[in-house]
Amino acid sequence: MTRMVFDEWGSSYSSRMQTMRRSAVRDLFAAASRSDIISLSGGMPDIGKLPLDLVSKAVAAAIDEEGISALQYGSTDGRIQTKEIICMLMRDFEIEVTPDDIIITAGAQQALDLLGKTFINPGDTIITEAPTYLGALQAFSAYEPSIVGIPFDDDGMRTDLLEEALESNRESLPKFIYTIPTFQNPGGVTMSLERRKELLELANRFGVLVIEDDPYGRLRYSGEPVPCLRKLDENVIYLGTVSKVFAPGLRTGWIIAPQPILNKINLAKQGTDLCGSALNQVVVEHYFNDTPWRKTLERLIAAYSVRKDAMMAALNEHFPPEASYTHPDGGFFLWVTLPKYVDTGQMLSLALDSGVTYVPGDGCYPNGEGRNSMRIAFCYEEPDAIAEAIRRLAGVIEDRVELCRAFVNAGALKY
Numbered sequence: 001m002t003r004m005v006f007d008e009w010g011s012s013y014s015s016r017m018q019t020m021r022r023s024a025v026r027d028l029f030a031a032a033s034r035s036d037i038i039s040l041s042g043g044m045p046d047i048g049k050l051p052l053d054l055v056s057k058a059v060a061a062a063i064d065e066e067g068i069s070a071l072q073y074g075s076t077d078g079r080i081q082t083k084e085i086i087c088m089l090m091r092d093f094e095i096e097v098t099p100d101d102i103i104i105t106a107g108a109q110q111a112l113d114l115l116g117k118t119f120i121n122p123g124d125t126i127i128t129e130a131p132t133y134l135g136a137l138q139a140f141s142a143y144e145p146s147i148v149g150i151p152f153d154d155d156g157m158r159t160d161l162l163e164e165a166l167e168s169n170r171e172s173l174p175k176f177i178y179t180i181p182t183f184q185n186p187g188g189v190t191m192s193l194e195r196r197k198e199l200l201e202l203a204n205r206f207g208v209l210v211i212e213d214d215p216y217g218r219l220r221y222s223g224e225p226v227p228c229l230r231k232l233d234e235n236v237i238y239l240g241t242v243s244k245v246f247a248p249g250l251r252t253g254w255i256i257a258p259q260p261i262l263n264k265i266n267l268a269k270q271g272t273d274l275c276g277s278a279l280n281q282v283v284v285e286h287y288f289n290d291t292p293w294r295k296t297l298e299r300l301i302a303a304y305s306v307r308k309d310a311m312m313a314a315l316n317e318h319f320p321p322e323a324s325y326t327h328p329d330g331g332f333f334l335w336v337t338l339p340k341y342v343d344t345g346q347m348l349s350l351a352l353d354s355g356v357t358y359v360p361g362d363g364c365y366p367n368g369e370g371r372n373s374m375r376i377a378f379c380y381e382e383p384d385a386i387a388e389a390i391r392r393l394a395g396v397i398e399d400r401v402e403l404c405r406a407f408v409n410a411g412a413l414k415y
């Protein structure tokens, strides 16, 4: 039972606390770790598939070989050796950068917060996809922007609607366009090359910055790679992370941006944390220098690919015709849309009773739409469990659709 507590500090909180949102995923964390629940909610990588013996050696080497600097304060923008690893990783995407082009952050999440801190004044407009990564909405909303959400289809963000939004905000242009073009979270869709070029053309024509968030770019299971926005345009601010290809527990991500912007972000970061964890950065260096990480990643990709196929097969077999869903070529998630009269937030308790969790869609929308949608993740559970979870979820959806349709027909439910 929740204990009601009178909050005597109510008038002391900043106005931004009123606009900050809770994360449905964080709230579901406890439920998702219950042993009787199959979790389709979190975007958690399969750490069990990492060579933990080698990681353990990397941690030991971090102390043995670099203990003094690893345990000391470091520079705000991160260790040069870590940045050299990032340069190497970016070369796989045919993007040439030097350590000077990079700031190391505590995951891509800190990068999002720093970008909010650097660019957003209360009331400024920013553009995101709709739906988008709910952690980005959390990070940005702390700086009190007005967020315009642009829908996507199977080819990514709808650039026709983006153009309309930019036209109608001509008087006070958005500070930036935030996009996850590859294996979008939560949609799973990838922006086509044509759309990428259109987006960049619009951003340049209107003089608006583009932020490309790319945690899943390496996790492709089918189809042809599409170049990063940053490869197509050097002014794009690129966010990367080791969270999905190595370990989120090391909280290591990075920002690549033009020099003047990096200088401002660096300033913003000084007040946030002085510097990131040097120890974590050294572990990351050892992992990418001294372990067969490409082989490990291939194993992870193979496992995620099988899980995705298991989910797609189960969806095809069990989901009612009223449900539509995306068909990702990579990443961790897909997006389900149900009839308008089904509220996935309300349905969640029934799903939990059936032993399944998912993320209700409305939290992923800047302005609370999407109540009839949900994000489901295929990254975490084994294929059999995924198939079982989809079977259970399909049952819950069918019951709900039937009940809601009866209410709608009786005129007792409007939508």
Ligand SMILES: Cc1ncc(COP(=O)(O)O)c(C=O)c1O
Pocket (backbone or CB within 6 Å): 043, 106, 107, 108, 109, 110, 133, 135, 180, 185, 213, 215, 240, 241, 242, 243, 248, 252, 253
């Ligand atoms: C699109 C997107 N951006 C950023 C993040 C945050 O990642 P990190 O663990 O690097 O902070 C996530 C995590 O799920 C994500 O999906």
